[in-house]
Amino acid sequence: MNRKLTATRKSQVKMDSHAVRFFTETIDAGRISPLAFFEAGESCYQDKRFYWQNADKTMTLVGIGHATVLTSDSVEERFQHISTAWNRLRAALIKEEKDMEPVLFGGFSYDPKSIKEAEWDAFPSAYFVVPSFQLTIKNGKTTISINLVTESDEAAEEFNRLRDERDRLIHIAQVEDFNLLAKPVVVSIEEIAKDNYMQAVADVTDKINEGIAEKVVIARSVQLNFAEEVPAVTALHHISNEQQESYHFGLQKDGQLFFGATPERLIEISNGRAYSACVAGSIKRGKSAVEDRQFGEELLEDHKNREEHQYVVNMISQVFQAFCTNIAMPKAPKLMKIRDIQHLFTPIEGTVEQGTDIFNLVQALHPTPALGGVPTNVSMEMIRSVENMDRGYYAAPIGWTDTAGNGEFAVAIRSALLDGNHAYLYAGGGIVADSEADKEYDETWVKFRPVMRALGGKLNG
Incomplete structure (x- = not known):
């Protein structure tokens, strides 16, 4: 060689x-x-x-x-x-x-x-x-x-x-033999500041009803504790194997691994053409094909979720209008079905204008209303005020670019920070005027499930 x-x-x-x-x-x-x-x-x-x-x-x-x-x-x-x-x-x-x-x-x-x-x-x-x-x-x-x-x-x-x-x-x-290790043994799951999360959802809902904002995404975290240190390759193997329809990523630094399986593309540039995805609004999967279809139809017709989705469509389409030409986008969302959840999904694409690189688009798109809120500045201030948590790289852009200007960034949801024999998992949801704290809390568990399962944790089996 x-x-x-x-x-x-x-x-x-x-x-x-x-x-x-x-x-x-x-x-x-x-x-x-x-x-x-x-x-x-x-x-x-x-x-x-x-x-x-x-x-x-x-x-x-x-x-x-x-x-x-x-x-x-x-x-x-x-x-x-x-x-x-x-x-x-x-x-x-x-x-x-x-x-x-x-x-x-x-x-x-x-x-x-x-x-x-x-x-x-x-x-x-x-x-x-x-x-x-x-x-x-x-x-x-x-x-x-x-x-x-x-x-x-x-x-x-x-x-x-x-x-x-x-x-x-x-x-x-x-x-050399590459032994795929069994899933880690979880000895405990700790909810971090649950009461703060429930109060934050209630407070944000009140402020939205007062007209201060239209939507705010509130997140929370849980900590998994393992019997022994979890190798990075073990986490990547299991999350990749179990979440086939998603983007898989892992980034190591100073003894830690930030990893996940996200369904959400932020931006891709390929040969001068840009692609993004408006993903917001969600519902669980059904236990049968019939029930799954019923849930999907319910999601497509649900006012709260359609409103939440439209915020994202409006924002991403405005960014494309600023940086792209020849834009194409369907008029109505469709369903994105992944293992544990289904989302409303609207793709968009356009030709990148000369002088624009992928970092221009990442900056303009982050955070989308799916992970921040509407209006952006107001929602970000509210998140800082009430969430009382450092999201780190959760819900942020992660990805790559090459020397030819191609590249792709995803939104790092369904993710965790693995640190020796501990892991911190993150999940959130969009709060609007008719949100209920208990239902939002339940939805976070659905979103924790992909990483939780990959790391050996169980939620209702």
């Missing part, structure tokens, strides 16, 4: 020895399980891995190691900070036509102005990485790339060392 730097790369190594250069090289990898490759990095890169698979299974990414890390602690300019830093790196890229585009993967916090809880201390308001080793499965083809960001005079030697390490990781993933 080893080969020398090409003539193009050799010449660049000798030029501008103190300038940042961004090298990449891609090889075909045959058939490799993405989770086996993820696990191959366990011993040396335990805190430097990520995992991504889109909902239709046409794109899987695994990152091991850090070629570089981009972060921001800014409240107002974090999206621009990451965009600017990434554009500088893109300009320094040296690749051949056959090489895959390097990716930048990471996420943003939900609200940099919120209170900061201890479990989220390691995560800044923006955290992104370019992996040293990038597995890509796209439309059934598996490749592995080396990415090197360097100012060193010895780039050729660095690259050769990375080739040796790449081959070692591939060998581990292909040859």
Whole structure:
């Protein structure tokens, strides 16, 4: 698998020895399980891995190691900070036509102005990485790339060392036994500040009825405690296996794993075309096909849920009108059915205007009314006032972009922060004028269920 730097790369190594250069090289990898490759990095890169698979299974990414890390602690300019830093790196890229585009993967916090809880201390308001080793499965083809960001005079030697390490990781993933572990043993489930949540829903409902806001999303959390430490690959395996229709993601940092299986795409850009999804309004799945259809019809006709959904449609369509042309969107929502819940769903797409990148759209879209409220500024202030919780990266944008400008971000719901033998799970719902605290509380349990089940917890079986 080893080969020398090409003539193009050799010449660049000798030029501008103190300038940042961004090298990449891609090889075909045959058939490799993405989770086996993820696990191959366990011993040396335990805190430097990520995992991504889109909902239709046409794109899987695994990152091991850090070629570089981009972060921001800014409240107002974090999206621009990451965009600017990434554009500088893109300009320094040296690749051949056959090489895959390097990716930048990471996420943003939900609200940099919120209170900061201890479990989220390691995560800044923006955290992104370019992996040293990038597995890509796209439309059934598996490749592995080396990415090197360097100012060193010895780039050729660095690259050769990375080739040796790449081959070692591939060998581990292909040859060594990959034992899928059983689900964790949950010893206790703790509801965190339940009384505060119930009071927050009641208070917000009153304020909405007073005309202060139209909708506000209130979230809460629960803590799972396990008999022993839970490996990251175990969590990713079970959430991916049980939530087939969702986006799967995992991001490691400082001994923690933020992971989940979200049904909600925030934005995708592919060859200059942008795609988003308006997802809001929900109801449980039925125990039979007949009951399931009845629930779906009830959801489609329910005034509260249709109103909640329309807030999201209005906001996302306005963003597309600002950044896109040739917009297409159906007039009425349809149903998105996933394992534990069904949602109202309206897709939208448009052609991205020149000069717009994916971070422009992420900034404009976050938070959607599905995770924040209406009006946005008022709802965010109310959330800060009454929720009394740091959402961290829950309900925030997580995803990737590449050096060609393509990329996809999802909304990180149905998610958890795994920390050794503990996990913090998050769920919320949209509060409107006729919301009832007890029903909203029950709905959060439905939304906890996917991650709860993947981690060995049980709710009514």
